[in-house]
Amino acid sequence: MVKFLKNLDRRYIFLLMLLAVGIPILFQVQFPEKPSGIARDVFNEVEQLKEGDKVLLAFDFDPASEGELAPMATSFVRHCCEKKVKLYFLALWPVGPQMVDDTIDRVIKKDFPQLVYGVDYVNLGFKSGNEGVIKVIVTNLRGLYTTDAKGTNIDQIPMCQKVTNLQDFDLIINVSAGYPGTKEWVQYAVSPYPDDITLVAGCTGVQAPLFYPYYPEQLKGLLGAIKGAAEYEELVVAKYDKEKVKEPDPRYQEAKRRMGPQLVAHLLMVMLIIVGNVIFFMSRSQKGEIS
Amino acid sequence: MKRTIPLFITAAGGFVLILSTFIPMTESWGEVASVWFDLLAAIAFILGGGNLVKMHLKKISDQKKGWGYSMITIVAFLAMLVAGLFKIGSTPAVDQEFFGESFVPMTVEELPDSLTFSLPGTIYERKDGEGLPHSVRRQMSQNGNKVEFRGWMQSSQKSDLMKYEDTLEWQALVENLYDLSQPGKKDSNSKKSDKTAKTKKEKTKKKITLKGKVAYYANHQSLSFKGYMTEEHKQLLLALDDTSTWQEKIEELAKKARKKTEINLREIPQRFQLEVNEQTYLSLDKTTKKLTLLGPMTASLRDKLARRPYLTSKSLSVEKRAQFLKRLEARGAPFTEDQRKAFHNVLNGTWTLDQLRHDLSAAGFPEEIEKTSNVLLSEKKTGIKILKNKKKVGKHVVFNDTQNALLASFVDDDAMTFRELKKKLKKAGDLSDGQEGILDKFRENNSTVGERNRQIYFEILKVGAVSEEQKEELLAEYRQADSWRRSMGELYFASHSVKYPWSGIYRHQGNPFWWLYEYGFKPLTATMFAMLAFYVASAAFRAFRAKNLEATLLLLTAFIILLGRTFAGVYITDSLAADSEFRIEKISVTILQVFNTAGNRAIMIGIALGLASTSLKVLLGVDRSYLGSGEE
Numbered sequence: 039m040v041k042f043l044k045n046l047d048r049r050y051i052f053l054l055m056l057l058a059v060g061i062p063i064l065f066q067v068q069f070p071e072k073p074s075g076i077a078r079d080v081f082n083e084v085e086q087l088k089e090g091d092k093v094l095l096a097f098d099f100d101p102a103s104e105g106e107l108a109p110m111a112t113s114f115v116r117h118c119c120e121k122k123v124k125l126y127f128l129a130l131w132p133v134g135p136q137m138v139d140d141t142i143d144r145v146i147k148k149d150f151p152q153l154v155y156g157v158d159y160v161n162l163g164f165k166s167g168n169e170g171v172i173k174v175i176v177t178n179l180r181g182l183y184t185t186d187a188k189g190t191n192i193d194q195i196p197m198c199q200k201v202t203n204l205q206d207f208d209l210i211i212n213v214s215a216g217y218p219g220t221k222e223w224v225q226y227a228v229s230p231y232p233d234d235i236t237l238v239a240g241c242t243g244v245q246a247p248l249f250y251p252y253y254p255e256q257l258k259g260l261l262g263a264i265k266g267a268a269e270y271e272e273l274v275v276a277k278y279d280k281e282k283v284k285e286p287d288p289r290y291q292e293a294k295r296r297m298g299p300q301l302v303a304h305l306l307m308v309m310l311i312i313v314g315n316v317i318f319f320m321s322r323s324q325k326g327e328i329s
Numbered sequence: 330m331k332r333t334i335p336l337f338i339t340a341a342g343g344f345v346l347i348l349s350t351f352i353p354m355t356e357s358w359g360e361v362a363s364v365w366f367d368l369l370a371a372i373a374f375i376l377g378g379g380n381l382v383k384m385h386l387k388k389i390s391d392q393k394k395g396w397g398y399s400m401i402t403i404v405a406f407l408a409m410l411v412a413g414l415f416k417i418g419s420t421p422a423v424d425q426e427f428f429g430e431s432f433v434p435m436t437v438e439e440l441p442d443s444l445t446f447s448l449p450g451t452i453y454e455r456k457d458g459e460g461l462p463h464s465v466r467r468q469m470s471q472n473g474n475k476v477e478f479r480g481w482m483q484s485s486q487k488s489d490l491m492k493y494e495d496t497l498e499w500q501a502l503v504e505n506l507y508d509l510s511q512p513g514k515k516d517s518n519s520k521k522s523d524k525t526a527k528t529k530k531e532k533t534k535k536k537i538t539l540k541g542k543v544a545y546y547a548n549h550q551s552l553s554f555k556g557y558m559t560e561e562h563k564q565l566l567l568a569l570d571d572t573s574t575w576q577e578k579i580e581e582l583a584k585k586a587r588k589k590t591e592i593n594l595r596e597i598p599q600r601f602q603l604e605v606n607e608q609t610y611l612s613l614d615k616t617t618k619k620l621t622l623l624g625p626m627t628a629s630l631r632d633k634l635a636r637r638p639y640l641t642s643k644s645l646s647v648e649k650r651a652q653f654l655k656r657l658e659a660r661g662a663p664f665t666e667d668q669r670k671a672f673h674n675v676l677n678g679t680w681t682l683d684q685l686r687h688d689l690s691a692a693g694f695p696e697e698i699e700k701t702s703n704v705l706l707s708e709k710k711t712g713i714k715i716l717k718n719k720k721k722v723g724k725h726v727v728f729n730d731t732q733n734a735l736l737a738s739f740v741d742d743d744a745m746t747f748r749e750l751k752k753k754l755k756k757a758g759d760l761s762d763g764q765e766g767i768l769d770k771f772r773e774n775n776s777t778v779g780e781r782n783r784q785i786y787f788e789i790l791k792v793g794a795v796s797e798e799q800k801e802e803l804l805a806e807y808r809q810a811d812s813w814r815r816s817m818g819e820l821y822f823a824s825h826s827v828k829y830p831w832s833g834i835y836r837h838q839g840n841p842f843w844w845l846y847e848y849g850f851k852p853l854t855a856t857m858f859a860m861l862a863f864y865v866a867s868a869a870f871r872a873f874r875a876k877n878l879e880a881t882l883l884l885l886t887a888f889i890i891l892l893g894r895t896f897a898g899v900y901i902t903d904s905l906a907a908d909s910e911f912r913i914e915k916i917s918v919t920i921l922q923v924f925n926t927a928g929n930r931a932i933m934i935g936i937a938l939g940l941a942s943t944s945l946k947v948l949l950g951v952d953r954s955y956l957g958s959g960e961e
Binding site for chain 2: 051052075167171174230243247263297306307311318
């Protein structure tokens with residue numbers, strides 16, 4: 039048995055992982071979520087906005103990380119729409135505009151059709167330059183964004199007329215999958231203007247530990263991966279659906295749904311590490327006996 | 330020299346950015362440097378693309394191992410590039426097209442002198458140095474002691490100018506210039522003709538002006554005409570200038586504004602009829618089912634025609650409801666109690682006579698409007714110190730008995746339309762603009778009979794069975810209306826001349842780029858990322874060993890984080906008190922917020938110090954490794 043496990047074909051592990059992820063998806067296994075303090079901070083930052091406040095949403099991710107980040111992007115936009123704030127979308131990643139469009143279609147067009155493009159929300163699109171873009175727009179947004187993603191002159195967009203730089207926004211929400219992302223927003227936007235710019239972020243699991251040093255000063259709240267998204271979803275749903283005794287739409291429970299396969303996959307990982315170590319120690323003791 | 334220039338650029342750029350960070354006065358220098366950086370970053374995409382093509386072409390040419398993959402890369406790259414760059418299959422952006430308008434190119438200088446409007450005054454110079462709004466810069470100028478405006482001023486331009494300076498004198502000047510520069514003001518021949526017109530028909534005909542029909546878009550350098558251009562309109566335009574350029578342009582514009590578009594209709598609604606004024610540009614052949622339009626179709630005309638043949642639903646009396654229900658049930662099985670409830674619920678949602686009366690009564694009060702700047706200025710000149718911005722206009726309109734009776738009969742009369750009601754109410758007594766607006770609002774915002782019946786169908790279907798005949802009875806009118814609406818939409822687009830064919834977005838849904846992205850790029854990148862889970866699992870099984878103390882600590886931490894980031898952690902230590910620090914989810918938070926933060930901060934501070942010294946070496950030219958190893 040030990041020999042079999044020691045020489046276990048890695049395809050068996052792949053198969054186990056497939057089952058660990060596939061079965062909970064098929065059976066729609068879901069578990070309750072208890073929001074952590076850091077996710078609650080994100081929620082509170084959005085919640086304390088007033089109607090008509092300006093929120094910048096920077097979607098710095100691509101389809102590769104969409105599975106991990108799209109649910110939190112959905113919840114961010116939904117929460118902002120419920121708060122009736124003005125939404126300004128932009129992206130520092132080339133495929134960011136597609137992520138913005140998808141979220142607009144998923145949330146605004148379906149559930150908030152009364153919101154008008156250019157009056158309630160605008161997509162400023164992608165600009166190349168990574169942190170260079172942040173460096174400019176922190177003091178002069180109009181210098182770089184002369185049009186929106188559709189090519190409409192920014193002066194002709196009603197909600198953009200009173201926006202001159204990042205300091206005019208009441209909150210910046212960044213959904214980040216890497217570089218450029220949350221780290222650059224902290225370093226080039228928040229750090230030079232800590233009193234004028236408030237930032238909350240959602241990021242992939244591998245990035246989250248790197249951003250904890252910025253919390254809670256430069257970064258007022260952080261959603262780490264699908265777990266953070268599920269906690270945030272729980273808070274948004276509790277406030278806007280459960281309080282109104284309304285059945286939450288599955289689109290706003292997507293992260294919670296994805297936590298099912300994640301739990302089983304994590305358990306499998308723990309099990310594999312344990313089994314791997316058991317084999318390791320048994321082999322070592324056998325070697326010791328032989329020598 | 331080859332190295333000196335890049336060194337100089339790096340040093341200059343770096344020092345400018347440092348200065349702009351610490352000295353507020355130099356903030357704009359940093360912005361300029363960063364904008365240049367962003368532009369260069371965009372160019373880097375081109376260089377990157379070129380390099381990718383070069384590398385892979387070389388690999389293919391040398392037939393190195395894996396050249397097939399290079400071929401796929403090149404093909405995919407070029408397919409995306411061509412589809413995206415040339416916007417293949419993208420329709421022009423709706424918000425940048427001017428539906429219902431025809432254009433001829435025309436510069437501001439080419440505009441006739443008769444379209445130069447001037448008034449005594451001075452263009453204000455703002456203290457902040459901000460120039461005139463972009464929308465008017467090409468058209469507005471100071472000529473001696475007069476302010477000149479070339480072309481017809483649009484309301485958006487007026488609005489921009491009003492915001493430019495908030496003194497009453499300036500705003501009054503803008504208002505006067507706006508009034509003066511409206512199309513129709515100079516069509517003096519219309520007034521002249523009025524006196525000579527003998528018949529009523531002639532008088533009506535002679536009153537035609539260019540108001541609402543022409544516009545000049547300075548930023549697009551185009552002269553526009555809205556809808557169909559009649560001969561009278563053409564003559565009015567030609568009369569503005571007798572230069573050959575102007576005459577040719579107007580001829581060209583007339584040709585475009587009279588372009589013939591014909592569509593085949595699927596069916597013609599029974600109640601549809603063309604109005605007299607529409608017959609100049611619209612014709613309907615009922616035998617061949619052909620609708621012909623001259624000139625482009627405006628959105629308002631499209632909506633008007635699409636809605637006209639269909640009546641707005643009205644609230645039904647108890648008897649009418651019973652009859653309707655009986656008619657429906659006769660076409661299938663009787664409805665269940667739930668279906669009847671659903672039926673009545675939909676009908677209860679229809680507007681009522683009381684609601685209409687209430688809204689009309691509220692709209693009958695004098696309207697409060699903002700005073701013009703001219704009025705405010707004259708009030709100021711008379712010595713009034715506290716100026717009130719608003720004034721009431723019109724009188725209080727209360728419906729007389731005949732009008733009230735008309736309203737009551739309107740609800741019962743299925744065939745009477747809101748337009749007919751409006752005409753009758755006007756004939757019977759006073760009707761304010763606000764009340765007319767209410768009638769229009771009720772007509773436009775309430776569902777048609779077909780839409781209401783469709784809603785009934787879906788509501789009763791949710792709670793029970795509906796026969797085919799019942800379905801037909803409830804959906805027939807909506808289906809016909811939908812087909813008619815589509816025909817009008819078809820005519821709307823067919824009659825439109827595209828102004829900016831390349832204005833669509835590259836990722837327009839359904840175009841080749843969108844297909845490549847949606848069904849190629851997106852699943853492939855997502856798959857690559859998802860495969861990590863399999864490799865990590867395999868690696869954890871083979872390599873994550875508790876070989877020593879550090880590895881054991883790392884392993885334990887991994888267990889806590891893996892369990893703490895899911896419900897498993899909560900479940901395992903659920904028996905502990907809620908505020909216990911030994912619950913796994915709490916331990917995982919402590920690890921992230923305390924141990925991880927401390928470690929990361931130490932690394933960050935170290936990196937920052939290293940970065941500062943390395944940057945200084947780069948800026949001073951001590952470290953030149955980034956320039957490559959080539960000798961000068």
